[in-house]
Amino acid sequence: MGRFSSNKRFGSVDEDDEKLIEKALRNVGLEEHGNRSFLNLSGGEKQRVMIAMALCQDTELIVLDEPTNHLDVKYQLQIIHMLKHLDITTFTTLHDMNIAATFCDYIYVMKKGKIVTHGSIEEVFTKEMFREVFEVDAHIYRNPHNNKLNVSYLTCGE
Template sequence: MMRLVLDAVSVEFAGVALVRALSLKVGSGEVVGMVGPNGSGKSTALRCVYRALRPTAGVVRVDDADLTTLALRDSARRVAAVTQENQSDLDFTVREVVALGRFPHHEDKRALNVRERQLCEKAMRRTDVPHLADRSVLTLSGGERQRVLIARALAQEPELLVLDEPTNHLDLRHQVELLAFLRRCGLTVLIALHDLNLAAATCDRLGVLKDGELVASGAPDEVLTPDLVDRVFGVRPVIVAHPQTGAPRLLYDLTSRDSFDMNSKEGSAR
């Protein structure tokens, strides 16, 4: 399993700082979550980890090696990503899409061997998509496609799994199954999530981002306090412990929020 370190990572684009001196560690076999409001820099930071972006400053290290010093094929063998930009117009079957996870392991155009085909089948079973194997990905719902992309990442046999809002489009059952799998899979996982309750239930540690900066990090019950959630997200929750796991659960008072009141002067049509 792999260790990951983001060491003072900064990203600037067109003179705008998207991420500022972000330092975060993910230990071998840990599940670490990144949370924060829209535009806080979560996705940008993740792109540096799966090499879609190069940091303007700072270093991403995997097992003490600067990620940029690795050959792209080598890093692709070790790091798999499920991103938010995975739309495709290619008319591939689900089985073919999952098999693409083996591409970094091939330096020629040979067909998958028996072990690799079994690996792809196992990845599809883990994500509950075997019944879709011969369907075109163009015919799938958003949730079905998301599960196929997760299967492709698992077929890659990574040491580090990077997931950007992987529960988007998933129904409740598949959200729970995916996050429970991440808890027990043994891989090193860096995941961005919007839902703080899901993040608290899933992650060993959380990094909280606001305006591109890390404002807090630690265990969920240490980080998710009413004051911090109010300061970062603009909502003050009541926090209780889950009766079985003890994980923090955030409860929100919807009656006090009137920003979208359609009857208010500001919200009325002009």
């Protein structure tokens, strides 16, 4: 599971590999599913297995494209929280700006494949940015529960 490039012998998994795999499955909440066939997993479980496979690469940098897509809210938060607290650099695409605001240290905002702005959430989250990039009016406020900026979308821009 995600360890092929590290194996010295084709297809063999050693004790260190087993420990990495178990830790990765535990990190994504699938430790009880380790022996199930990938084909028998739900869409969200498959997504979490793919993230676990990336974690098994044991690298200093991980790139994930929408790792929370198709996940229940509980698992979205669990995965993003886990990624935030790994001791590696993570580049992640997200469409949920409130999750990005809560967990990301630095963001890039893109439109039509081009970077429009980048910086800390405090620098990037502006009404003007939401209007220009996402074509929506937005109310930006500080969440009283975590003191992070959040956005409420008000209307579609015209």
